[in-house]
Amino acid sequence: MTTTVKNIWVAIALAAAVLAAAAAFPAAAVQTADTEVRIDNFAFAPQRTAVKAGTTVTWINEDDTPHTVVSSGKFFKSKALDTEDKFSFTFTTAGTYEYFCSLHPHMTGTIVVEAATGSKATQ
Amino acid sequence: MASDLDDGHGVSRRKILECMTWAGTGVLWTIAGGMPRSMGIIGEATAAEPSGLTFLQISDSHVGFDKPANPNAIGTLEEAVHKINALPVKPSFIIHTGDITHLSKVSEFDDADRIIAQARLDVHYVPGEHDVLDEDVKLYRNRYGRGTNGAGWYSFDANGVHFVGLVNVVDLKAGGLGNLGNEQLEWLEDDLKSRTSSTPIVVFAHIPLWSVYPAWGWGTEDAARALDYLKRFGSVTVLNGHIHQIMQKVEGNVTFHTALSTAFPQPAPGTAPSPGPMKVADDKLRSVLGVTDVTFRRGQQRLAIIDQPLQR
Numbered sequence: 296m297t298t299t300v301k302n303i304w305v306a307i308a309l310a311a312a313v314l315a316a317a318a319a320f321p322a323a324a325v326q327t328a329d330t331e332v333r334i335d336n337f338a339f340a341p342q343r344t345a346v347k348a349g350t351t352v353t354w355i356n357e358d359d360t361p362h363t364v365v366s367s368g369k370f371f372k373s374k375a376l377d378t379e380d381k382f383s384f385t386f387t388t389a390g391t392y393e394y395f396c397s398l399h400p401h402m403t404g405t406i407v408v409e410a411a412t413g414s415k416a417t418q
Numbered sequence: 419m420a421s422d423l424d425d426g427h428g429v430s431r432r433k434i435l436e437c438m439t440w441a442g443t444g445v446l447w448t449i450a451g452g453m454p455r456s457m458g459i460i461g462e463a464t465a466a467e468p469s470g471l472t473f474l475q476i477s478d479s480h481v482g483f484d485k486p487a488n489p490n491a492i493g494t495l496e497e498a499v500h501k502i503n504a505l506p507v508k509p510s511f512i513i514h515t516g517d518i519t520h521l522s523k524v525s526e527f528d529d530a531d532r533i534i535a536q537a538r539l540d541v542h543y544v545p546g547e548h549d550v551l552d553e554d555v556k557l558y559r560n561r562y563g564r565g566t567n568g569a570g571w572y573s574f575d576a577n578g579v580h581f582v583g584l585v586n587v588v589d590l591k592a593g594g595l596g597n598l599g600n601e602q603l604e605w606l607e608d609d610l611k612s613r614t615s616s617t618p619i620v621v622f623a624h625i626p627l628w629s630v631y632p633a634w635g636w637g638t639e640d641a642a643r644a645l646d647y648l649k650r651f652g653s654v655t656v657l658n659g660h661i662h663q664i665m666q667k668v669e670g671n672v673t674f675h676t677a678l679s680t681a682f683p684q685p686a687p688g689t690a691p692s693p694g695p696m697k698v699a700d701d702k703l704r705s706v707l708g709v710t711d712v713t714f715r716r717g718q719q720r721l722a723i724i725d726q727p728l729q730r
Binding site for chain 1: 485486487520521522547548551553590591592593594595632633634635691692693694695
């Protein structure tokens with residue numbers, strides 16, 4: 296019961312956050328299909344990706360150096376990815392997910408997940 | 419930064435430091451009146467006075483690396499060991515400043531151990547970030563971490579010199595640099611407490627303990643606290659790896675030095691889009707790989723540090 300209520304509030308808060316994010320980053324179109332983030336030259340590209348809930352994001356390491364993809368909030372964590380290795384994660388819950396490479400922590404990125412229902416309500 | 423002082427030979431200290439930073443390999447630096455002074459190239463210098471304690475630093479062997487920058491990192495590690503075996507003065511032991519392996523695989527650790535053992539010397543290791551990639555982060559500690567603390571930090575004494583091996587490659591924070599962490603720093607403070615200020619200290623760790631180039635992560639977040647514990651000592655030498663090139667800086671009583679890799683070079687700060695492996699001409703590779711020979715002579719403040727490329 297209380298969990299449901301809490302979730303609604305979280306969803307509303309997140310929807311607001313997503314709208315704010317969308318306004319701040321108009322170039323980052325919301326991805327509805329599964330999408331990729333390339334790891335190249337010690338950077339995540341794109342550094343910020345916006346997706347709908349239920350989207351699978353795949354990271355591909357194109358460097359000659361291993362990297363990892365680790366969520367700052369401990370939601371996901373890849374193994375060390377050697378050259379051409381991939382890591383996928385399906386985002387089912389709306390929110391802003393900050394992540395970094397735990398080997399080279401100056402490498403950071405963000406996945407913004409927009410709740411399908413939340414976004415409909417605001418249209 | 420220490421002020422510019424004349425060393426009595428008409429060369430300013432800053433000038434010497436500039437040379438030290440970029441002169442590359444093959445130059446012996448020694449001490450004259452507390453100031454570092456070039457003694458010429460290795461061949462001439464090592465014959466001079468083989469007294470005191472001599473040890474060797476190797477770093478970033480990246481066993482398992484097979485990309486274009488060096489398709490045979492095992493081969494160049496073997497060459498480095500041959501180089502060590504051919505030294506005119508046999509070192510007392512080796513310090514390995516991490517990135518023993520490229521991907522923390524058991525087979526890579528096995529290969530590294532087999533090759534480095536051919537030097538027939540004790541080896542004191544600290545891990546690089548490439549050595550702690552296994553899921554449980556236990557391969558490195560099981561192999562090299564006996565008798566160490568936490569993620570593998572420890573100290574030991576040799577010939578009156580106190581050596582401290584630190585770990586700054588685990589539990590790194592998003593957006594940050596290398597990290598020592600509170601537990602290790604408290605240990606360090608305690609470890610140094612009982613030492614007299616005249617004890618020469620050698621600190622070794624993988625990622626540089628000074629800010630070489632934070633934009634590429636080349637520095638350690640909380641190193642200032644460690645250096646604060648070290649500032650009362652008259653002679654402190656900090657040996658690091660990670661950046662696969664020689665850099666040296668002297669600040670007060672502290673000499674910072676980074677070693678060559680035995681596997682592949684990396685670009686100078688800011689000269690490439692990223693710090694990734696740098697491809698050089700095949701006939702130049704061995705001039706940018708190598709080992710470091712360090713000699714301590716009693717009564718001298720600074721250790722003589724000689725970078726030895728695999729090939730001049």
